[in-house]
Amino acid sequence: MLHNLWQRLFANFLKKYHLTHLFSRHRSFRELHQASYANEISKQISQSLIRASFTQVPNLLERLDTNENGLNAEQVALRHEKFGANEFEHEKPLKWWQHLWYAYRNPFNILLTILALVAFFTGDMEGTTIISTMVILSTLLRYWQEYKSNKAAESLKAMVSNTATVLRRVDWKEHPSLAEIYSQKTLNQIEISIQDLVPGDIILLSAGDMVPADCRILSAKDLFVSQASMTGESIPVEKFADQKDHTTNNALELENIVFMGTNIVSGSAKAVVVNTGAKTYFGALAHRVVNVGKTTTSFQMGVNKVSWLLIRFMLVMAPIVLFINGFTKGDWSEALLFALSVAVGLTPEMLPMIVTSTLAKGAVFLSRKKVIVKRLDAIQNFGAMDVLCTDKTGTLTQDEICLSQHTDVKGKISDRVLMQAYLNSFNQTGLKNLLDVAVLEHADQEIRDAAIKFKKLDEVPFDFLRRRMSVIVKTQQGRARILTKGAVEEMLKCCSYVELNDKIVSLTDELYRQILDRTQQFNLEGLRVVAVAYRDFQNKFDQFSVADESDLILTGYVTFLDPPKESAAPALKQLAEHGVQVKVLTGDNEFVTQKVCKELGLAYEHVLLGGQIEEMTAEQLKFAVEHTQVFAKLSPVHKERIVTELQANGHVVGFLGDGINDAAAIRSADIGISVDTAVDIAKESADLILLEKSLMVLEQGVLEGRRTFANMLKYIKMTASSNFGNVFSVLVASAFIPFLPMLPIHLLVQNLLYDISQIAIPFDNVDDELIQQPQNWKPEEIGRFMIFFGPLSSIFDILTFALMWFVFLANTPEKQTLFQSGWFIVGVLTQTLIVHMIRTAKVPFFESRAALPLMTMTLIIMVLGIFIPMGPFASYFKLQALPMNYFIYLPMILIGYMCVVQLMKKVYIRRYGW
Structure with missing residues (x-):
């Protein structure tokens, strides 16, 4: 009873002098309010992007008060004033005195300071000196160690890109000084800092560009976008000018929307800026991470x-x-x-x-x-961790596309198929995408030497309607041969024959079903499948076209995946031996995820999808997170929710990730881990940053x-x-x-x-x-x-x-x-x-x-x-x-x-x- 009285008195003291947070295990009301506010902002942004996706282009341009030739100077100035710069919030570094207070403010230091004051006022100078010395040494030691760690972490940060190609309309009479600059550009096309973009701007995107804002595509040609940092998808996704499915309620699945922070892998596009800065999907995540306080670990x-x-x-x-x-x-x-x-x-x-x-x-x-340690507390949390949640793409995998198999129609390994795929990729003159690069890197020296003996005659470039491309080479027998590779469904439309056991047979309905079953099995294993076919011509050596892609002979398939890191499997095995359960949380699809988990030796049979999580109550999810090891098609909010439910179940949770979509979960975890190649916001949220790709350091x-x-x-x-x-x-x-x-x-x-x-x-x-x-x-x-x-x-x-x-x-x-x-x-x-x-x-x-x-x-x-x-x-x-x-x-x-x-x-x- 006596100690309860003293405890109440002490609690009142803490409350009076705003020190309650030092002893509280829960988030403050302000932090909970900020989390709720951030969630609401994310929902509003998703809804605005869905509306922009479903709206007809003329109506959208009218709503944004713009046109396909871009904004004029007056419109730009007004929107700069209204919307501000196109940039998101970063975590502000603590001032030295704030950092010193942070290093001091632990319960033992507060308690010892009170005792030192009591000793001082009672004339016990020896006690005052002894206690004060301990507090000062402890505070300064912690301050200095964290200061050095944070300085090292700051040196890792760098923005990927800082310019965008934009169309702007200019009144030459009002701005004669700009006439010479703009006269050299088509349609007033200029390069500006991405911070100067405003909603309604018309931008041009091409391979290698970072998307500078959330945009609706107006026109696109062979446009493939890497969304790995946003959604966790390892394979680039194709984007179009039109949204086919108008029932989609997930903004990240929209086919005609590109997001700030993603990258153009191939193709080109013209797009209108819908949201900038903190109003982008990226910006909402950054706001959530920076402003919602880190949970008590x-x-x-x-x-x-x-x-x-x-x-x-x-x-x-x-x-x-x-x-x-x-x-x-x-x-x-x-x-x-x-x-x-x-x-x-x-x-x-x-x-x-x-x-x-x-x-x-x-x-x-x-x-x-x-390994850079940004927060010293993370060391003990590392040891206490009993659940490690990890993203897949770029953390467990290499974040690069590799050729995994080259097989004939029956699924047997075939060097002939690899040779034909290599000749196709090697001889094309268009932009080589990630799949072509994977084919070229996989071929051995023998195939490369043999390819030199084939002379290129012509090519039929890739387009997104056909979803295939062809090259024509002259064989050693002096015949012209067309070598075609592309999406399985499109390839089957132009194939009449199949090569089986070195014999050419007609493509029957039975074989057609077998081929679809085989390729579907590849897809279920998490592989991307490209079909390879050919045809020889008699007495024709030039003027090839799409029409020649007919009556082809299907020889087999090349399959691709994002392979696991070499260190991933042994690292996960060692973690399991030391009592750490590993759970995979990814935005990628379930088939790719299951394939990777199978190779890493993780349980992969049962997968919980983001859509299913949306329908679950808190109690249902608390049960599900305990009995599920693989989670796929997750949004950033899903990942954070899984982490917090695991913590509510009494686990000490670590999160390893490198993308924008991982940042909120990294910050919510007891120990957030990222890598030096991660996006800025993920590194800012992390407690530890791995400078090497090997995951073996996790066990150490x-x-x-x-x-x-x-x-x-x-x-x-x-x-x-x-x-x-x-x-x-x-x-x-x-x-x-x-x-x-x-x-x-x-x-x-x-x-x-x-x-x-x-x-x-x-x-x-x-x-x-x-x-x-x-x-x-x-x-x-x-x-x-x-x-x-x-x-x-x-x-x-x-x-x-x-x-x-x-x-x-x-x-x-x-x-x-x-x-x-x-x-x-x-x-x-x-x-x-x-x-x-x-x-x-x-x-x-x-x-x-x-x-x-x-x-x-x-x-x-x-x-x-x-x-x-x-x-x-x-x-x-x-x-x-x-x-x-x-x-x-x-x-x-x-x-x-x-x-x-x-x-x-x-x-x-x-x-x-x-």
């Missing part, structure tokens, strides 16, 4: 829970010590200082420094693996995170249990001894020595068993551990009291210094040795040995603990030298203490684990 929630646990113990124990000593000793000012020292003793003063040091060590380790990062957490947990367990034991001993001694069993300065010096001995913990070894599974903060276990092991030290403290009272007769106020000196040495040595007892579940020094730095610090502090009362500075600390026979009893107490702790450790492990 597993690490932050864990620290908050542990903080409240220690605060409760402190708020209960310190007043009890104050009242017992005040009533029994009568000196209330001395009792207050002593109670304050007890409060400091129950607070792990070095935790901010230990946490920051261990996290910084982890960041240094990962930097050697070419997970293990390093677990080592980091294990070492932090060692400190908390040892400090909490040891300090609780000391306070318990103080309560016992205060009730029966007519003087203070230990002065405030003794407690503070003891704590300082103990904390200094722990500086080496970040460099300690960790047992392999402790890093096999994810590790989380479990405050209830820390509380149980504290209560279980703390009183063990009190047993030997009481033995020490009896030793000093009865053997050395330190039983009067005049001999209290001797009594305090005897307990001081026992307290320092037992607190220091307990490190080695609790750092491992094994037998210390024999089965598991601490790292050399920790062993060295232990020895130094033990020597100092004995030297202070025995040396020349004893009087300064209000201590005195002990008789030599004291050191006969001391080893017995220490050995007995270590044996009892080891015995009780086995009991604890059997009952609760370690």
Whole structure:
């Protein structure tokens, strides 16, 4: 009841001074409002694009107040004023003082600052100095490490493109200075900065361009667009001037809309700008990511829970010590200082420094693996992660199209088919698309040498109506041969024969069905299929046309895919072995996704689609995310929703992605991971940035995170249990001894020595068993551990009291210094040795040995603990030298203490684990 009262008072204090967010595990109202607002904006933008897609071109141009020759200068100026620059928001870097506050504002620092102020106003300058030093060092260390990491991350950012080709109408009489510039351009065609685009602008797009805004296509020729960064589709999609399906309710599936941030792979188009800047689909995602605060992570929630646990113990124990000593000793000012020292003793003063040091060590380790750590907290979250959600395109796959198979009509590998496909791709003079490049790269030297023997005679270029292209070559036998490749359905329209087992047979209805079944099977395996056919001509060597693409002989197919990274399968296997479940979240279709997952050894049978998620309630999705490993055709909102539902189920979630569509999910995850080739907004949202394509570093990062957490947990367990034991001993001694069993300065010096001995913990070894599974903060276990092991030290403290009272007769106020000196040495040595007892579940020094730095610090502090009362500075600390026979009893107490702790450790492990 008492600690509940103190907790309410503390909560009111936090609320009054706007510090509640330091201890809260939930999003603030402002963040929730921003998230809701961002969702609403995204829906409005989707609806505006759908309307633009379905509207007839003349009506759309009228609505946008433009025409196909572009805007005039007056219209541009007015729209610049109304809509602003065509740019999206970036996460603003923190000012130095904001970053310093961010590095300072953790619960332990706030608590220690309050205690330091109390110590200052009560005249305890030694306590004030000790506590303030810890807080300052911890804050500055964290600030400096994160400052260096953020500077390195900033160097990765660069925009892909910054100009667009636009049509603008100019009144030459009003702008004579522009006449010379525009007279050199067709239809007033000029290059401008993409920031200067406004709604209604008419732009021209061609291969290699980045789409500068959300646009409706007015006309297109062979237009293929890479939407991988937006939707996750690995294969470029073809875009047209007309939208065929008017029932589509997903803006990303519109056939006549191109989105800001996507890339033109091949072809050309003329388009009208519909939305710019923050009103684009890209801009809405950027606004959501930048303005909606990052959710409280597993690490932050864990620290908050542990903080409240220690605060409760402190708020209960310190007043009890104050009242017992005040009533029994009568000196209330001395009792207050002593109670304050007890409060400091129950607070792990070095935790901010230990946490920051261990996290910084982890960041240094990962930097050697070419990983930039933007937020130090991410190191521990890496180790605590038990679910990794990953995008497919560009993360698990290479984000490039490769030729996977070249088969005959029956599906058997055929070099003849590859040879014909190579001749087609090699000899065409048009822009080679990604499929042609894949064919050319796949061919070996033997095929390349053989291709030289064929002389090109003519070609029939690709167009989107035929969806095929042909080249005509002269064979070694002196005949003209047309080699055609294209979409299966279009190819079958011009094929009359099939090549089977080196024989040419007629294309029957049965064969036609078999071919469709075979190619459909390829599609179900996630492969893109291109058919290959040929025909020889007698006595014809020129003037070839589309009409010659008839009576062709189908020889087989070439299939394409975006292959997995070589490091993906072993990395995922290692993550699974270490207790991390991997879930694939992609905007690509389910067949391609299943193919990749199959190759990576992931379960792929059951796939949940974005459309199905739309129909699910929160409770249904919470169940579904637990039992589904592959999610396809997802929007950015779907990905973020899956991450938050997994977190609601108690998981620590990581998200690995590189596209615009991944940014919101990256930011919502406990640990966001991206790559240096990712879009800017994804890198800004991430906690970690991988500089190499290999995913093997993920497993190394997970293990390093677990080592980091294990070492932090060692400190908390040892400090909490040891300090609780000391306070318990103080309560016992205060009730029966007519003087203070230990002065405030003794407690503070003891704590300082103990904390200094722990500086080496970040460099300690960790047992392999402790890093096999994810590790989380479990405050209830820390509380149980504290209560279980703390009183063990009190047993030997009481033995020490009896030793000093009865053997050395330190039983009067005049001999209290001797009594305090005897307990001081026992307290320092037992607190220091307990490190080695609790750092491992094994037998210390024999089965598991601490790292050399920790062993060295232990020895130094033990020597100092004995030297202070025995040396020349004893009087300064209000201590005195002990008789030599004291050191006969001391080893017995220490050995007995270590044996009892080891015995009780086995009991604890059997009952609760370690």
